[in-house]
Amino acid sequence: MAKEFKPSVVTANDLIEGDSVFLGALGWVRDIAEARVALSRDEAEVLEADGVAGEDANIVVGPYLIEVSVATGRPVPVLRRERIRVSGVPTIPFGVAAPAERRAA
Amino acid sequence: MPRLIDRLGPAEDIWTVLGAEDPLPSSGSVIVALERLDEALAAGLELGVHLPNDTDPERVKPHFDRLSLISVDFPSFTDGRGFSIGHCLRALGYEGRLRATGPVISDQFDFLLACGFDEVLLPDSVAERQPPEHWAAAEGRITLGYQRGLAGRGSILDARRTAGDG
Amino acid sequence: MYRYDEFDRRFVDERVAEFRDQVERRLTGALNEAEFKPLRLMNGLYLQLHAYMLRVAIPYGTLNGRQMRMLAHIAETWDKGYGHFTTRQNIQYNWPKLKDVPDILEALATVEMHAIQTSGNCIRNITSDPFAGVAPEEIEDPRITAELLRQWSSLHPEFTYLGRKFKFAVTGSEHDRAAIKVHDIGIQIVRGEAGEVGYRVLVGGGMGRTPMIAKELRAFLPKADLLPYVEAILRVYNLHGRRDNKYKARIKILVHETGIDAFRDQVEREFATMDRAAVTAPEGEMERIAAYFAPPELTEKPSAPVAFERMKTLDPDFAQWVERNTSAHRVPGYVAATISLKPIGGVPGDATAEQMRAMADLAESYSVDEMRITHEQNVVLPHVALGDLYKVYRGLAAIGLEAPNKGLVTDIIACPGLDYCALATARSIPVAQAISKRFASNKRQREIGPLSIKISGCINACGHHHIGHIGILGLDKAGVENYQITLGGESTEDAALGQRLGPGFGYDELPDVIEKIVDIYLDLRQGRRETFLQTYRRVGMEPFKEALYATAD
Numbered sequence: 001m002a003k004e005f006k007p008s009v010v011t012a013n014d015l016i017e018g019d020s021v022f023l024g025a026l027g028w029v030r031d032i033a034e035a036r037v038a039l040s041r042d043e044a045e046v047l048e049a050d051g052v053a054g055e056d057a058n059i060v061v062g063p064y065l066i067e068v069s070v071a072t073g074r075p076v077p078v079l080r081r082e083r084i085r086v087s088g089v090p091t092i093p094f095g096v097a098a099p100a101e102r103r104a105a
Numbered sequence: 106m107p108r109l110i111d112r113l114g115p116a117e118d119i120w121t122v123l124g125a126e127d128p129l130p131s132s133g134s135v136i137v138a139l140e141r142l143d144e145a146l147a148a149g150l151e152l153g154v155h156l157p158n159d160t161d162p163e164r165v166k167p168h169f170d171r172l173s174l175i176s177v178d179f180p181s182f183t184d185g186r187g188f189s190i191g192h193c194l195r196a197l198g199y200e201g202r203l204r205a206t207g208p209v210i211s212d213q214f215d216f217l218l219a220c221g222f223d224e225v226l227l228p229d230s231v232a233e234r235q236p237p238e239h240w241a242a243a244e245g246r247i248t249l250g251y252q253r254g255l256a257g258r259g260s261i262l263d264a265r266r267t268a269g270d271g
Numbered sequence: 272m273y274r275y276d277e278f279d280r281r282f283v284d285e286r287v288a289e290f291r292d293q294v295e296r297r298l299t300g301a302l303n304e305a306e307f308k309p310l311r312l313m314n315g316l317y318l319q320l321h322a323y324m325l326r327v328a329i330p331y332g333t334l335n336g337r338q339m340r341m342l343a344h345i346a347e348t349w350d351k352g353y354g355h356f357t358t359r360q361n362i363q364y365n366w367p368k369l370k371d372v373p374d375i376l377e378a379l380a381t382v383e384m385h386a387i388q389t390s391g392n393c394i395r396n397i398t399s400d401p402f403a404g405v406a407p408e409e410i411e412d413p414r415i416t417a418e419l420l421r422q423w424s425s426l427h428p429e430f431t432y433l434g435r436k437f438k439f440a441v442t443g444s445e446h447d448r449a450a451i452k453v454h455d456i457g458i459q460i461v462r463g464e465a466g467e468v469g470y471r472v473l474v475g476g477g478m479g480r481t482p483m484i485a486k487e488l489r490a491f492l493p494k495a496d497l498l499p500y501v502e503a504i505l506r507v508y509n510l511h512g513r514r515d516n517k518y519k520a521r522i523k524i525l526v527h528e529t530g531i532d533a534f535r536d537q538v539e540r541e542f543a544t545m546d547r548a549a550v551t552a553p554e555g556e557m558e559r560i561a562a563y564f565a566p567p568e569l570t571e572k573p574s575a576p577v578a579f580e581r582m583k584t585l586d587p588d589f590a591q592w593v594e595r596n597t598s599a600h601r602v603p604g605y606v607a608a609t610i611s612l613k614p615i616g617g618v619p620g621d622a623t624a625e626q627m628r629a630m631a632d633l634a635e636s637y638s639v640d641e642m643r644i645t646h647e648q649n650v651v652l653p654h655v656a657l658g659d660l661y662k663v664y665r666g667l668a669a670i671g672l673e674a675p676n677k678g679l680v681t682d683i684i685a686c687p688g689l690d691y692c693a694l695a696t697a698r699s700i701p702v703a704q705a706i707s708k709r710f711a712s713n714k715r716q717r718e719i720g721p722l723s724i725k726i727s728g729c730i731n732a733c734g735h736h737h738i739g740h741i742g743i744l745g746l747d748k749a750g751v752e753n754y755q756i757t758l759g760g761e762s763t764e765d766a767a768l769g770q771r772l773g774p775g776f777g778y779d780e781l782p783d784v785i786e787k788i789v790d791i792y793l794d795l796r797q798g799r800r801e802t803f804l805q806t807y808r809r810v811g812m813e814p815f816k817e818a819l820y821a822t823a824d
Contacts, residue, residue, distance in 0.1 A: 016298070017368050018323035058300045061318060079750065081689060085320050090690035092701050095353040096623050183309055183392070185432025189509045192429050196546065210306050212293065219428035234301050242292070247285045249278060251422040253498075254549030258428070261278040266553055268277075 006067040008044045009035040009075055010051035011085070012060035020085055021060055023051055028060060032086050033074045038065075108232045111224035112244065115237045118226065120153055120174060136176055139164070146171055155206065158186040162193040169199045176226070179207030188220045195221035195256055211239040215247060219258040272333050272641060273418050273563045275383045282425070283380045286387060290314045291373035313393055313431065315386030316372055320693045325367045326389040327379060331399035331417040331441070332360030332644040334384075336631035339642060341382040343627035349375050354627070356612060356620040358684060358735055359438075360398050360644040361389055365691055393431045394424035394505075398440045400448045401645040404566055405653045407601045410460045411468055412564045413443035416497065419552060419560055423498055430505045434512040435520035437505070438477075445764060450646060452476045452485045452766035453738060455522045456504065461491065469493050474504065474534070475526030478732035482768045483523045486531045488538065494557070499547040500538075506545075507537045567639040572604025572656055582661045589664050591713060592675040597660070604657055608638075610650040610667055611674040611682060615711045616704050619685045620648030622672075629670045637663050646735075646762075647684055647723075649677065679716040680724060680789065681707045684735055688728030688745060689752075695728035697745025697752040702726055702781055709782040710789075719789055722803045725760070738762040740804050741788060742769040743781070752778045758788070758815060759807045770812055773820055784819065791818050 009032065010023040021028040022035035029035065038044035044065055051063030066082045068075035077083045084091060092098070109118040122136045123129070129148045136153035137145045139160060145152055146168065153174030154165060165175065175194060177187045191203055205217050206226045217225060227235070253260045275283070290310075297307040311317075315326040327342070334342075342362055346354050349371045350364040357363055367375060379385055389396055397417040404412045420439055424430070430437075440454040451457025457473035470492040476485025492500055504522075512525045526534050583590040597606040610630060612620050622630070630650055634642045637659040638652035645651060655663055667673040676682045683706060686692065688699030703726055710716055725739030729746070736742030742757035754776050757769030776784050789803075791814055796806045807815075 013318055013322075015304075016370050018318060018366075020321060055304060058298060061304050080752070081320075081695075081747075084689060088321055090321075090700070091698065092618070092690060092704065094618065094690075095351045095621070096625075098353075098618050098621060182306065183432055184514060185392075185430070185434075186510055186514070188429045188432065189506050192506075193510075210302070212289075212302075212310055213432075216426075216428035216431060234303070239296070239301065246289050247426060248281060250428065251282075251425050252427055253551070253553075254546060255428060261282065261422070262553055262556055264278055265276065265559070266555070269555075 005041050005044070006078065007070050007075070008038045008047070008065045008067050010047045010063050011035075011066055011082075012051060012054060012063035015058055015061050020088060023047060023054065023063070028054060032068075032077075035075055037068065037070060037075055108227045108229065109224060110227070110237055110240045112218070114241060116224065122155070134173070136174065142168065153202075153204075156190065158184060158190060160190065162190055162197055165194075166197050166199075169197070169201070172199070172201050174202040174204060175199065176204040176206045177222075179205055179209050181207070182209045182213060188216060191217070191220040191222050192255075211235050211243040214240055214243040215245065215258065218244070219250065219252075219255040221256045272335060273330070273414070273560065279383070279422075280380075283383075283385050283387075286314075286385065286426070287373065287376045287380050290376060294369060294373055297369075309391055309432070311372075312391035313388055314372070314376065315389040316367075316369070317390060318693065319365070319687075319691055320689070320695075321691065322366045323369055323372070324363055324365050324691070325372060325375060325386060326357070326361050326363040327384060327386045328389050328396045329361050329384070329644050330421050331397055331403065331414045332401055332646075333403075333414060334642050334644070335640045336635040336642075338382045338384055339627050339631035339634070341378060341384065343624035343631070345375055345378060346624040346627070348378075353621055353623045355618075355687065356622065356644050356648050356650070358646045358648060358686075358733065359389075359396050360401070360646060361396055362644070365687075387425055388431075390436075391431075392433045392435050392437075394427065394433075394437045394439065397421050397424070398438070398449055398454075398646060400442050400444060401643040401651045402448060402598060402607055402653070403443060403643075404564060405598075405600050405607045406444050406446070406448075407599055408446065409443045409601075410462060411443050412561075413441040413449070413458075413460055415557065415561045415564050416443075416458065416460065416470075417441045418563075419497065419557060420501070423501070423552075427505075430509060433505075433509055434514050435517065435522075437508075437522065439501075447762075447764040447766075448645075450735075450738065450762040450766070452764075453478055453482070453735075453762065454485065456501065457485050463491050463493075467493075470497060472500065475523040475531070476766075477521055477523045478735060478737045479521070480518055480730045480732075481521075481524065482732065482737040483527065484766055484768065485523075486526065488531070488535055495551060496542075496547070498552055499545060499550045500542055502550050503538050503542040503545060506541055507534070511537070566601075567641075567654055569602045569605055569639075569654060569656075571602060572658065574603050574657070576604070576658045579657045579660060586661075588673075588675070589661060591717070592664055592673060593660060595675040595679065595717075596677045597655075600654065602654075606655055606657065606660065608652045608655045608660065608663060609645070609677045610652065610672050611676050612649050612672065613676060613682050613707065614671050614674050615681060616708045618700050619683050619703050622650075626670045626672060629666060630672075633663050633666050647682060649682070675713060676716055678721045678723070680710045680719050680722045681716060683707060683724045683726060684739070685726040686728050686734035688726075688734075692728060692733075694731060695745070696730075696747040697728050697754065698778070699726045699728040699734055699743075699745060702743060702745070702754070702778070705782045706785050709786060718799075719793065720799070720802055722789070723762075724785070735762070736760070737768045738766065739769060740807070741785065743785075746775065748775070754778070754781055756784065756788070758812060759804065761804060772812065773816055787819060788815055791815055 473485035643651040689695040727734035760769030
């Protein structure tokens with residue numbers, strides 16, 4: 001049985017900077033709010049192909065589709081992994097912030 | 106794009122690769138598959154053989170004196186079995202031309218030479234992006250390695266002794 | 272410690288220039304991502320969940336103050352001000368940019384460091400005993416052998432495109448602090464019948480999805496035969512290891528499928544026929560390396576100086592730290608002090624640039640300018656005089672690294688997990704933090720005694736969960752983090768793989784579950800000297816199973 005289609009966006013990592021990027025209307029963007037959302041399988045296929053073109057053009061690395069919920073207007077990934085990735089940071093205080101938090105506690 | 110490259114740069118490929126069904130020519134230099142080696146040996150041609158990278162190098166040892174070229178298959182550049190096969194062929198005494206055939210990359214050139222290879226034959230997909238200048242730049246990029254007993258490269262361990270003596 | 276000569280320096284400089292050129296060719300497209308990926312990995316550069324990650328080699332975990340300062344400088348200049356010390360005695364940075372990495376490698380080279388082969392399907396950083404050169408019972412400093420292997424394995428033309436990664440560990444002591452039985456090749460320095468020093472060689476250990484304890488390949492290998500022998504092993508592996516399935520490509524699978532005796536025959540045949548003399552290190556090379564590892568000249572000192580004893584009485588926290596975090600040194604009046612990178616609620620193995628510099632200061636002032644990174648993700652000051660220990664302790668307290676918990680329940684190993692790692696299926700760090708906070712009381716930790724908890728955020732087992740007394744493996748179950756518990760793992764000379772307790776637990780349940788396991792142990796142990804592992808080996812899995820799953824029935 002074919003899996004039910006969910007709205008999707010294409011994400012990848014920027015080749016030079018390494019951070020997460022999303023395919024927007026005019027190119028790759030940092031904010032998922034500006035990402036193109038595919039609302040059908042056909043749209044998703046086009047989006048994915050555009051993502052691969054971005055890798056072929058040496059702009060991004062490893063493009064792939066992620067399922068999102070668009071209930072709030074802003075796309076929110078369905079999977080925990082992708083939500084963490086979209087947030088851009090770990091789920092915990094890190095680096096110089098980590099010991100500071102403990103001292104305050 | 107030149108597909109055959111050796112230490113001196115792009116080279117002309119004088120070898121004809123014989124397909125599985127192709128009849129043996131009456132003259133010329135041909136590379137045959139391992140399965141057709143016995144048949145080709147009988148024909149008295151200038152002969153090369155193409156080895157898949159799961160071949161036991163001992164398998165061709167009896168024919169070393171009749172082989173002018175051995176081509177070792179690199180199905181992908183990350184499949185490094187061919188490096189050991191090259192090393193073993195040299196260790197077994199093969200002195201003819203040794204070719205790496207497949208999508209290897211210029212960054213592996215020194216390693217190939219050190220394992221006894223003389224040349225690489227590239228598919229177009231790689232040759233287009235990696236012109237001969239890249240291969241020339243890659244050769245000898247790391248002047249000396251730490252390993253000893255390799256054909257194509259000097260050893261730091263030996264250089265230290267020389268430097269110490271001097 | 273080892274210092275580069277002109278040849279080592281040129282080698283590393285050339286390697287940096289090569290990588291700079293590779294990055295340029297990647298940006299122009301001359302190298303595509305499929306081609307570039309193995310090249311960047313062999314220079315320590317991953318692409319992780321949020322960013323690139325650079326893993327810098329700290330060969331056999333040894334470094335000096337100047338090198339640690341450079342690690343701090345890199346953290347501040349090109350990253351976010353901190354680094355993460357790993358279970359392979361390395362350090363990794365979580366936020367570098369591709370365009371900066373050649374500059375970072377160039378900076379490392381100025382202090383005789385590199386990131387060569389810290390990743391990729393090649394021979395990785397050689398690990399060793401963090402107490403090398405210090406431990407009283409040691410036969411020979413294992414770092415001499417590890418350095419010879421480091422050099423031999425660096426850009427080995429024949430063995431750099433292996434079927435899978437390949438890990439060596441070397442120990443010079445019978446008591447194994449280098450976990451040699453869970454390595455592709457484990458080397459133990461031993462004495463032969465005539466008292467001569469040689470090697471016992473183990474092969475085919477490893478963790479990951481098919482954990483295995485290494486098997487003995489050679490009971491005794493003469494020292495001079497090391498390089499040809501490992502070359503023979505690698506050749507057999509490179510030619511015959513599986514390439515059809517990356518999960519079956521490690522040498523442990525080849526050894527397992529071939530059988531250790533048949534595998535040994537293959538290695539010995541290659542060893543017998545190869546040109547051994549051509550490969551062997553030339554005479555004098557081992558001695559040249561050994562000279563760098565000559566023990567520092569330490570003057571014997573009183574084993575209980577008055578001021579030191581007085582400070583222990585005046586400051587009970589210091590006394591606890593001394594008891595827990597210092598180890599015997601072969602010179603009277605000295606100890607090796609372990610700096611725990613596991614403050615309560617902290618991120619295991621993380622250190623800020625400020626903390627790195629403070630550790631460098633302490634090493635320079637009080638430990639003959641030397642530090643060691645341990646596979647438990649801590650740092651050791653190997654040569655501290657007892658009379659200096661209080662100053663060291665105060666220095667550590669000033670940067671929040673005075674936790675007296677070495678080897679205790681809060682000395683947790685954890686992989687970066689889903690907070691950083693692209694492969695992870697669940698988070699590890701917050702789990703470690705929650706457990707650490709639950710057992711925060713020093714008194715309670717001491718009451719519990721030696722207990723190692725190791726957490727991996729996926730089946731690849733970077734957090735070594737298989738060899739934790741309590742192992743925790745985070746998985747994804749239909750979108751929900753689920754954690755499997757194993758009990759009874761051990762990493763030392765009596766290494767064992769942990770056994771699965773039963774069905775996994777949810778993220779929020781873990782601190783309670785671990786506490787319950789600990790309580791059962793405390794309840795069952797025969798006297799305070801019986802450790803968790805001893806109790807588990809005596810009573811087995813049943814009592815733990817019963818207590819944790821009984822209510823669910």
